Amino acid sequence: MSKKSRKKSFKTPSGSPTTRKKAPTTRASTQTKSAKTQRMPASKSTRTMAKAASHKAASKQLNSSESASSPAASKSALAEGRKAPAFRLRRDGGDVVTLADYAGRKVVLFFYPRADTPGCTREAIDFTRLADAFAAAGTAVLGISADPLKAQEKFRDKHSLGIPLISDETHEMLEAYGAWGEKSMYGKTFVGILRTTVLVGADGKVAKVWRNVRVDGHADEVLAAARSL
Incomplete structure (x- = not known):
C-alpha cells in the first residue's frame, strides 16, 4: 500500500482520533462545571436555612424559659x-x-x-x-x-x-x-x-x-x- 493510500485510510468518516478525544473531555468539563454550579447555591442555601432555624429555635427557647420574667x-x-x-x-x-x-x-x-x-x-x-x-x-x-x-x-x-x-x-x-x-x-x-x-x-x-x-x-x-x- 502506498503512503497516499495509508493517509486516506487514516482519515475515516467517523472523524479524526484527535476530535474523538476532545469531545469527551469537553463534555466532562462542562458537566463538572455544571455540577459545581448547582452544588454551590445549594450549599449556601443549606447554611442559610440552618442559621435561620438555629436563630428561630434560640428565640423560642428564650421566650419559653424567660416568660416568667x-x-x-x-x-x-x-x-x-x-x-x-x-x-x-x-x-x-x-x-x-x-x-x-x-x-x-x-x-x-x-x-x-x-x-x-x-x-x-x-x-x-x-x-x-x-x-x-x-x-x-x-x-x-x-x-x-x-x-x-x-x-x-x-x-x-x-x-x-x-x-x-x-x-x-x-x-x-x-x-x-x-x-x-x-x-x-x-x-x-x-x-x-x-x-x-x-x-x-x-x-x-x-x-x-x-x-x-x-x-x-x-x-x-x-x-x-x-x-x-
Whole structure:
C-alpha cells in the first residue's frame, strides 16, 4: 500500500482520533462545571436555612424559659392614672429609699441599663444638671439600675452625680415598672433593663411613662412634663 493510500485510510468518516478525544473531555468539563454550579447555591442555601432555624429555635427557647420574667403584665398594670407600685430599696450610701418617702411630691424614676456606660452616663449627668430646676418644680429625681451599691457609688463619684442612685439587684422594682424585659443588641436577643422613665404625680399615681428612651434632650422633656403637672 502506498503512503497516499495509508493517509486516506487514516482519515475515516467517523472523524479524526484527535476530535474523538476532545469531545469527551469537553463534555466532562462542562458537566463538572455544571455540577459545581448547582452544588454551590445549594450549599449556601443549606447554611442559610440552618442559621435561620438555629436563630428561630434560640428565640423560642428564650421566650419559653424567660416568660416568667416578661414584663408584659407589668406594662399593662403600669398605666397612666394608676397607682405607682411601692418599692423599698437601698441607694448609694446605704440608706433605704421608699416611694412613701416622697408622699405629696412628684417623683421622676429613670431606669438605666448599666452604670458608667456612655448613654447612662449622659442621662445621669443631664438629670444632675437639672436637679435644681426639678426641685423648684417640687419634683424629686431617682436613678435606678440593677448595679450593686458599690458600682452605683463609684458611678456617682466619678461623674459628680447629685441624684440618688438606687440598686435593684433582684429586679423587683424594674419588673413592677415594666423596665425589665427582652431586648436585642448586635443581632443577639437577651433579657435586661429597658431604658424607661416614669413620672409619678403628687397623688402617687403614674402621670407619664417614657419607654425606649433616647437620651439626648430627654431630661429636659421630663422637666417640662413635671412643671406642667
